[in-house]
Amino acid sequence: DTAVSQTPKYLVTQMGNDKSIKCEQNLGHDTMYWYKQDSKKFLKIMFSYNNKELIINETVPNRFSPKSPDKAHLNLHINSLELGDSAVYFCASSQAVNYGYTFGSGTRLTVV
Amino acid sequence: DAKTTQPNSMESNEEEPVHLPCNHSTISGTDYIHWYRQLPSQGPEYVIHGLTSNVNNRMASLAIAEDRKSSTLILHRATLRDAAVYYCILRDPLMGAGSYQLTFGKGTKLSVIP
Numbered sequence: 001d002t003a004v005s006q007t008p009k010y011l012v013t014q015m016g017n018d019k020s021i022k023c024e025q026n027l028g029h030d031t032m033y034w035y036k037q038d039s040k041k042f043l044k045i046m047f048s049y050n051n052k053e054l055i056i057n058e059t060v061p062n063r064f065s066p067k068s069p070d071k072a073h074l075n076l077h078i079n080s081l082e083l084g085d086s087a088v089y090f091c092a093s094s095q096a097v098n099y100g101y102t103f104g105s106g107t108r109l110t111v112v
Numbered sequence: 113d114a115k116t117t118q119p120n121s122m123e124s125n126e127e128e129p130v131h132l133p134c135n136h137s138t139i140s141g142t143d144y145i146h147w148y149r150q151l152p153s154q155g156p157e158y159v160i161h162g163l164t165s166n167v168n169n170r171m172a173s174l175a176i177a178e179d180r181k182s183s184t185l186i187l188h189r190a191t192l193r194d195a196a197v198y199y200c201i202l203r204d205p206l207m208g209a210g211s212y213q214l215t216f217g218k219g220t221k222l223s224v225i226p
Binding site for chain 2: 035042043044045090092100101102103104105106
C-alpha cells in the first residue's frame, strides 16, 4: 500500500481553469503538507495542516486553498490557473513525535 | 530557520563510500539535523536525522561534529540507485506547528559513476 498517494499524477489544463489535486495518507500521521517544486527544482512549502492549525506560506497566492475532509486527506484546490502555476506539487505527512516526513510521488501540473 | 550550506554537486564511484558534508554554523541547541534525498522524478525521501550523537540506519550514517556546526552524511557503498539530490535540513521541534515545515535548500546533487 502506498503511504502517501496523490492523484492525478499528471494534469494538463488551460489557463483560467479551476482544478484540484487529491492527497491521502494511510500512516495515521496528524500533519499534512503541500510543497511546490518549480522548474529550477526548488522545493517550497505551501501549507502545513493538522486538525488544529493551518499554516500558510505568505507567498502562496490565495487562489490556492487546502481542503481537509478528514485527518487522512489534504486536497489542494487551485482557482484561475496561471502559466506560472506549472510545477510539480508534492503532498507529505508527518507525525508530531516522528520527525520523518513521507512524501507522495508528486503531481506534475502543466498550464497551457 | 537556521541555514545550511552544501556543495552543489559531488561525484562518487560505484561501491565506494560517499561523504556528503553540510555546514550549519548557526544551528541552535534544539535543532535536529535531517537528511532527505530526491531521486529523479520522485518525491523527497527521508534518510536519517540526529541531534548530537552519530546515528546509523539501514540507509546511511550521520556523523555530527562535536560543536554541531557541521555534519556528514555517509553512504557506505554508493550504488547507481543512490544518485540523487541530498538535502541537509535543520528542524526545531520545540517551536510551533509551523516549524514542522521542512525548508529545503539547493542540496547536493550526487552522481555515481559505474
